[in-house]
Amino acid sequence: MSTPQLVVHRDKELMAEAAAARLITRIVDAQAARGSASVVLTGGRNGNGLLAALGSAPARDAVDWSRLDLWWGDERFLPEGDPERNVTQARAALLDRVPLDPARVHAMPASDGPYVDVDAAAAAYAEELAAAAGPGDHGGVPTFDVLMLGVGPDTHVASLFPELPAVRETERTVVGVHGAPKPPPVRVSLTLPAIRAAKEVWLLAAGEDKAKAAAIALSGAGEVQAPAAGAYGRSRTLWLLDAAAASELPRSLYPPASA
Ligand SMILES: O=C1O[C@H](COP(=O)(O)O)[C@@H](O)[C@H](O)[C@H]1O
DSSP: OOOEEEEEESSHHHHHHHHHHHHHHHHHHHHHHHSOEEEEEOOHHHHHHHHHHHHHOGGGGGSOGGGEEEEESEEEOOOTTOTTSHHHHHHHHTGGGSOOOGGGBOOOOOTTSSOSSHHHHHHHHHHHHHHHOOTTOSTTSOOOSEEEEEOOTTSOBTTBOTTSGGGGOOSOSEEEEOSOSSSSSOEEEEOHHHHTTSSEEEEEEOSGGGHHHHHHHTTTOOTTTOGGGGOOOSSEEEEEEETTTTTTSOGGGSOSOOO
16 A cells, blocks of 8 residues: 555646656556556546646657556446547547557446346456456556556545445445446446556545545545545555645645646
8 A cells, every 4th residue: 555645736637647747657667677567547527627728748659558557447338439438538539649559548348238238348458457467466456557547525535435235335346336426326446456556546536526525534534435435556645636625635645736
């Protein structure tokens, strides 16, 4: 478990640009060291903002897009191409404009796919992750260089909502989620054990509506009540915030605004 580090930016635009620059560096470093990189994307406003910023970043061409594996932390269980699906939004924000290898883009299954229900879809995604894991990897998932999570106003991350069974999962890496309080109610999500297998976990929180969630998650709350509190990486846990999202944090938790 790594102790959370906080970086607070002036506003959400700057946060997205700085996070995009940081992500480019991580990907380029991983590709230089191992030949490829593996990143887990998040849905939501902050995740899509980061992808859009990445698309306009001057250094975006430093990434070898054909040697990048993309996975998702969660997905809304809706038909392929639905505008509310996280993958549809990620494609619109960036993925359709960079030369990715389609075989390395691991979207979570859609509701009109071959699976009988969301639980079967989750099991299939767990198998896909396990098949990509090597002998040195942890917990039945490949080594994720960076796993990003948007933080919901209720402290949810991926589709792990407070008090729902998915947040208590300790064995499986992917689960079907039923009865999510945020629409749509049926979703697929990585679990906390899968999230914690990542080298670096980045939690993105920008906007006033994230201020309470950040304060709760970073002030010692339990992960069942505040799932964001249970999200950490093996070597690094980084909270990337804007000033509005950081406004309710005790000043002792973070250094003066970094940008
Ligand atoms: O529904 C979801 O919400 C969270 C947070 O989204 P935001 O718009 O409040 O930032 C997101 O991280 C998750 O991937 C998504 O499915």
